[in-house]
Amino acid sequence: MSTSTGAQAPHATGPDAGFDDAPMFEASGGDWADIAAEAADLGEERIVVNMGPQHPSTHGVLRLMLEIDGETVREARCGIGYLHTGIEKNMEFRTWTQGVTFCTRMDYLAPLFQETGFCLATEKLLGITDDVPERASIIRVLVMELNRVSSHLVCLGTGGNEMGATTIMTLGFTAREEILRLLEAITGLRMNHAYVRPGGVVQDTPVGLADQVRSVLPKLRSYLVQLGDLMLANPIFKARLVGTGHLSLTGCMALGMTGPVLRSAGLPYDVRKTAPYCGYETYDFDVPTSSDADCYGRAVVRIEECYQSLRIVEQCLERLDATDGQPVMVADRKIALPSQLAIGTDGQGNSLEHIREIMGYSMEALIHHFKLVTEGFRVPAGQAWQTVEAPRGELGVHVVSDGGTRPYRAHFRDPSFNNLQAVAAVCEGGQVADVVVAVASLDPVLGGVDR
Amino acid sequence: MTENAPHTDDVSGPRAGLPVSGGEGPGPLEVVEVRHGLFGAHGTGDTSGYGGLVRPVAMPGPAARPYGGWFDDVVDLLGEVLAESGSSLGAAVEKVVVDPPGPHAELTLHVRREHLVAVCQALRDEQDLRFELSLGVSGVHYPHEAGRELHAVYHLTSVTHGRSLRLEVSAPDADPHVPSTVGVYPANDWHERETWDFFGLVFDGHPALARIEMPDDWPGHPQRKDYPLGGIPVEYKGATVPPADQRRSYS
Numbered sequence: 001m002s003t004s005t006g007a008q009a010p011h012a013t014g015p016d017a018g019f020d021d022a023p024m025f026e027a028s029g030g031d032w033a034d035i036a037a038e039a040a041d042l043g044e045e046r047i048v049v050n051m052g053p054q055h056p057s058t059h060g061v062l063r064l065m066l067e068i069d070g071e072t073v074r075e076a077r078c079g080i081g082y083l084h085t086g087i088e089k090n091m092e093f094r095t096w097t098q099g100v101t102f103c104t105r106m107d108y109l110a111p112l113f114q115e116t117g118f119c120l121a122t123e124k125l126l127g128i129t130d131d132v133p134e135r136a137s138i139i140r141v142l143v144m145e146l147n148r149v150s151s152h153l154v155c156l157g158t159g160g161n162e163m164g165a166t167t168i169m170t171l172g173f174t175a176r177e178e179i180l181r182l183l184e185a186i187t188g189l190r191m192n193h194a195y196v197r198p199g200g201v202v203q204d205t206p207v208g209l210a211d212q213v214r215s216v217l218p219k220l221r222s223y224l225v226q227l228g229d230l231m232l233a234n235p236i237f238k239a240r241l242v243g244t245g246h247l248s249l250t251g252c253m254a255l256g257m258t259g260p261v262l263r264s265a266g267l268p269y270d271v272r273k274t275a276p277y278c279g280y281e282t283y284d285f286d287v288p289t290s291s292d293a294d295c296y297g298r299a300v301v302r303i304e305e306c307y308q309s310l311r312i313v314e315q316c317l318e319r320l321d322a323t324d325g326q327p328v329m330v331a332d333r334k335i336a337l338p339s340q341l342a343i344g345t346d347g348q349g350n351s352l353e354h355i356r357e358i359m360g361y362s363m364e365a366l367i368h369h370f371k372l373v374t375e376g377f378r379v380p381a382g383q384a385w386q387t388v389e390a391p392r393g394e395l396g397v398h399v400v401s402d403g404g405t406r407p408y409r410a411h412f413r414d415p416s417f418n419n420l421q422a423v424a425a426v427c428e429g430g431q432v433a434d435v436v437v438a439v440a441s442l443d444p445v446l447g448g449v450d451r
Numbered sequence: 452m453t454e455n456a457p458h459t460d461d462v463s464g465p466r467a468g469l470p471v472s473g474g475e476g477p478g479p480l481e482v483v484e485v486r487h488g489l490f491g492a493h494g495t496g497d498t499s500g501y502g503g504l505v506r507p508v509a510m511p512g513p514a515a516r517p518y519g520g521w522f523d524d525v526v527d528l529l530g531e532v533l534a535e536s537g538s539s540l541g542a543a544v545e546k547v548v549v550d551p552p553g554p555h556a557e558l559t560l561h562v563r564r565e566h567l568v569a570v571c572q573a574l575r576d577e578q579d580l581r582f583e584l585s586l587g588v589s590g591v592h593y594p595h596e597a598g599r600e601l602h603a604v605y606h607l608t609s610v611t612h613g614r615s616l617r618l619e620v621s622a623p624d625a626d627p628h629v630p631s632t633v634g635v636y637p638a639n640d641w642h643e644r645e646t647w648d649f650f651g652l653v654f655d656g657h658p659a660l661a662r663i664e665m666p667d668d669w670p671g672h673p674q675r676k677d678y679p680l681g682g683i684p685v686e687y688k689g690a691t692v693p694p695a696d697q698r699r700s701y702s
Binding site: 081090127254376381384396420 | 551615696698
């Protein structure tokens with residue numbers, strides 16, 4: 001830790017012209033009291049503070065550059081890109097089916113939304129949107145709604161933790177654990193599922209899933225009630241959240257906000273209602289809104305959305321019972337893998353009947369399977385755009401095909417990437433302590449922001 | 452080559468046998484790729500007999516009227532609004548593409564870059580159009596399309612009318628400039644920065660066109676097709692797996 005004037009820090013790329021005289025403090029391995037004393041010696045009221053990228057309240061690696069005057073934030077800017085992994089570029093070098101494995105890792109709290117969005121866009125290009133079996137769409141809706149609840153629980157839980165309310169965090173994560181167990185039962189993995197595939201889903205739900213989900217739903221409801229009891233009437237919670245991070249409907253529309261942030265400003269815009277996909281138009285659910293346009297309103301909207309999602313889950317379970325045994329993948333064998341995996345007695349997923357067929361009887365079936373796995377299927381040239389309502393807002397997927405077996409370009413309009421643009425609008429003029437609350441109410445997930 | 456609308460038979464799915472792109476409409480096709488041979492084998496490795504095969508790949512061609520649904524209304528109204536401001540639909544919009552065929556078709560307006568801001572303004576402000584929500588900008592690099600290598604694609608949604616359409620502008624690699632739409636859609640701020648960062652498209656008039664995902668001193672624009680993916684060969688039990696961008700491509 002030192003006060004350096006003009007000296008170049010080892011990690012810097014070069015001094016900016018015109019800032020050579022600005023004093024700089026580095027808080028690495030030092031004591032805050034020393035830094036504060038040095039800053040006080042300078043007699044400057046306005047200082048620039050770097051919050052993050054390793055700050056625990058920034059949901060990953062978000063860097064906030066705050067120009068503060070005493071306790072008041074005068075300017076707030078975001079630095080992102082610390083988690084950029086080039087997923088979009090990587091997808092250009094894999095087949096359309098393998099792309100799912102990559103895009104699921106973008107927003108790691110809502111993996112199933114990226115998968116579904118990408119698959120719906122691919123299906124649009126293939127021209128098979130209406131051929132996707134009903135049961136596959138039901139399963140997609142089921143896993144997405146469960147995923148939405150788990151994502152909101154993390155948002156509410158970490159939001160509470162950042163204000164020092166550890167109980168809210170433990171409660172949120174305990175409830176999320178119940179959902180992750182369900183998702184593990186359905187997909188085999190807790191996160192990064194790669195479960196939704198172009199044409200359907202990779203395998204049918206396991207036997208007894210509906211009962212398993214039904215037994216968990218009361219528990220989830222009770223956790224949500226507890227969360228609501230802990231948060232919504234809590235005077236400390238309200239003192240921190242009410243009126244904080246205000247963003248009016250005009251601001252939301254200008255900045256392209258979607259999801260709970262937009263709905264907290266009063267506009268009931270939800271892609272599931274305005275441009276339904278996966279048969280959402282046939283489900284009965286409401287779009288909760290608030291007119292507070294502040295952090296408290298966003299928390300209320302998120303809790304209400306969890307209840308609505310559980311409503312949809314219940315309807316999905318009924319439909320799953322009614323469609324038992326129906327296919328979960330398009331019938332077109334040029335797209336669907338010929339094998340249907342099932343978990344054997346050894347606990348491994350396998351398809352013994354199919355192996356017997358291709359190894360013992362049909363070399364053509366073996367060649368077909370081999371080509372489908374190694375080459376993949378061809379997608380007609382063109383471009384498609386598909387949006388889905390992710391927990392954080394409208395997730396857009398833009399895919400371009402050149403008629404080959406790989407995406408020519410896959411672009412994801414991640415809602416958190418767009419929503420982070422509002423940081424300046426919701427933080428400037430407020431207190432430093434409110435920055436944490438305001439950013440938490442936007443619920444950014446940096447894996448999705450940086451992709 | 453452009454007059455040969457590609458009829459590839461190897462397109463799978465319900466559109467098998469159809470032209471890879473709409474070749475019926477007027478105007479030249481947008482050939483984005485010309486493929487040689489089959490099976491991704493090039494040079495001496497190709498014993499398939501298909502080594503001499505040449506297949507151009509074209510994007511969907513311009514659509515002919517009627518476009519269907521509300522597409523005609525929106526295009527007509529846009530033309531009227533542009534005419535009021537002294538421009539015209541023909542001057543601003545190069546071509547209208549409706550694709551993919553069928554009930555899930557999407558409307559794409561290919562806009563000449565000098566008219567982009569005027570078109571955005573008209574689409575946002577005219578009350579019967581009212582595309583008030585911009586869902587961002589996506590860049591695409593078509594190195595094969597000489598003079599139109601870099602494309603910026605804008606996704607606009609009308610919350611009022613429940614519609615969405617796509618604007619597409621192109622710029623040559625030698626002059627990678629597109630006017631910024633931040634004045635009309637402030638939400639495009641970061642999206643344009645991202646497209647500059649990844650594709651090197653300069654958005655003229657953007658308030659602070661800095662890199663956003665890559666470090667400020669990064670050389671090159673990573674999502675361009677001429678930028679390598681990178682990676683190292685992985686050896687396992689004596690066999691070597693090459694990095695993803697050096698493996699055989701079946702496209």
